[in-house]
Amino acid sequence: MLADIFSMCRALAARGSVSIIPVKIASSRERSKTTPRKQLTSFCICGPHAHPRRLRRRYYQIREFQMASSGDELESEDPDDELELDDQPEAAAAPIPERLYDINDADEDSKTANLEALTLNEEDAWWNQQPLNNLDLSSNALTHISPKIENLNTLTVLQLHDNALVALPPQIGKLEKLVRLNLSHNKLRELPPDLFSLPELRHLNISHNEFIELDPDISNLHMLEFLDASNNNIKSLPGGIGFLVRLTALLLPNNHIKELPPDIVNMRSLQKLDLMKNDLVALPEDMGLLRKLQCLYVQHNDIKELPSFEGNESLNELHASNNFIEQVPKDLCANLPHLKIFDLRDNKISEIPDEVHLLRNLTRLDVTNNSIHQLPVALAHLAHLVSLQVEGNPIKSIRRDIIQCGTTRILKTLQERAQAKDRQGGGAEAQTCPAAVECQAQSELPAGNVDKYKLRHTRTLAVNLEGLTQVPDQVFEVAAAENVHVVDFARNQLKQLPNGLQLMSKLVTELVLSQNAIVVVQPFISQFTRISYLNLSNNLLTDLPHEFGVLNTLRELNIGNNRLTFIPKALYELQGLEILLANDNHITALNVAGLENMGRLNTLDLRNNDIESIPAILGNLTNIKHLELIGNPFRQPRHQILMKGTDAIMSYLRDRIPT
DSSP: OHHHHHHHHHHHHHTTSOOOOOOOBOOTTTOOTTSOOOOOOEEEOOOTTSOGGGOOOOOOOOTTOOBOSSGGGGSOSOGGGOOOOTTSOOOOOOOOOHHHHTTTSOOHHHHHHHHHTTTTOGGGSGGGOOOOOEEEOOSSOOOOOOGGGGGOTTOSEEEOOSSOOSOOOGGGGGOTTOOEEEOOSSOOSOOOGGGGGOTTOOEEEOOSSOOSSOOGGGGGOTTOOEEEOOSSOOOOOOTTGGGOTTOOEEEOOSSOOOOOOGGGGGOTTOOEEEOOSSOOOOOOTTGGGOTTOOEEEOOSSOOOOOOOOTTOTTOOEEEOOSSOOOOOOHHHHHHOTTOOEEEOOSSOOOOOOGGGGGOTTOOEEEOOSSOOOOOOGGGGGOTTOOEEEOTTSOOOSSOHHHHHTOHHHHHHHHHHHHHHHHHHTOOHHHHSOOSSBOOOSOSBOOGGGBOHHHHHHHOEEEOOSSOOSBOOHHHHHHHHHTTOOEEEOOSSOOSBOOGGGGGGTTTOSEEEOOSSOOOBOOGGGGGOTTOOEEEOOSSOOSOOOGGGGGOTTOOEEEOOSSOOSSOOGGGGGOTTOOEEEOOSSOOOOOOHHHHHTOTTOOEEEOOSSOOOOOOGGGGGOTTOOEEEOTTOOOOSSOHHHHTTOHHHHHHHHHHTSOO
């Protein structure tokens, strides 16, 4: 079998149709008894027609053979094991060898050979061979696929992208175990009806083809979870597409769709919907039925009005730039409590409603190039807003030089105006707290003003910019009764964690206490057994209690802008922590041994501290993919290296580890 495959590949390589990627195959004599076996069940014929950036070194697996068990073994020392074709000119695509379609069948010679050797090595017998389940024929300029593809009925993954296919054989419908099919970057205009009977297909990519419509039978792919039909000429979607109830991602950008079918809202599992660069004039009024939708992209369409999105509580990102939208519905602001990114640039919007303060979690608002004359002071109530883009508007209420200074200065100006209104006692928005809890600005939050309906509706207790110094226990009792799991008291005057928080220790998953005056975190923080996100930035902390180390569910911790002179020792026990933001403190040194214990740490931000030297062994922590060190007094690595990013920093450090 091995000889068949090598002869087949070398024949194709001689005609310039494929590039052979060097793989070391270990013989039974070379394998030690302790070397783990790897059943090899994938095969790749990747042609030279692939874009250079797509050509990555891949170690594919072929049937009953064993591949080297480590990366070091993959580089063969025998020049006969490698065939380099980098200097070979491109040639016309050769047909796929017929032997490939029968690769699951052992010929008589191999049966005989294996039977004779059975007493020596039974594991190589033909009946112990594993069938092919992953086939990659991408980037070969193929114009057709043989009907014999039906013989490979054990395939679960089939990659046919970057070819010149104009049609597929009906026999592809015989691949009943197929889970993933990539047909992108071809010349297909239709799919064979048999394909829509594939019972296990979950991932289908038909992007960058020549489709003008989707076959209504696509709704028969009941297991489909991902569909990419971007960059085609599709003008409409078929009725019945809503039967794809398992679909989590529907990507349709760069088409010519003018209207969405009514039943699209039946895709109750949909999380990402991309309709960018189409010809849409409106969105369905009942978009709220897509209750799991998290990201919606409708840029570059002809939309004039946005729906209220009632029911889309999970929506995190709404991108609607480059349309003809004239106003932001007030109901929209009330219905999207978890919206973080709101992109409305290049529209026809004339004003931002005061109800914008209801977008409690908004971090980025872009209204560039609209017709806005005035910014509402309600924007100052958005405690998490870090990016406010308003350029290209005829704003007269704020001086141009303030706008040019950016988000921080704009929000500061609006906040000063809001405080002035408070002193004058004017304006409804100055009288009430625009959150799940309504109250007048004061040092203590009255428990009687808790809005239970909003707590139940948003599962969020959020009170910001109220100057609170304490919170009654009754507030947390009510919140716990409504099963609230997000608590946000950012931008107040709290000096410690409210004691009543203990009543919600088994519920809280996100806790935001940034921009307060917290000096100490009490030991009861260890009781929060479900917490995954904790923001303690912009406080007065100098350390964290050792009980902090038991928060095994914590994934992200922000302790930036405090008074820390070292990374608290308790953090080194957080095995599940993935993101640690400790910027703008006074940290003087790094405990690499401690950081090494944090095996899942992916992001480490240490900007603007007092670190005098960076240990070279930090470069060995390969789990760290994002490292920020700018703004420290150390001399090495130099600023030029820091600006090149994490890979350059880690490489620099590894090169300086003593041998």
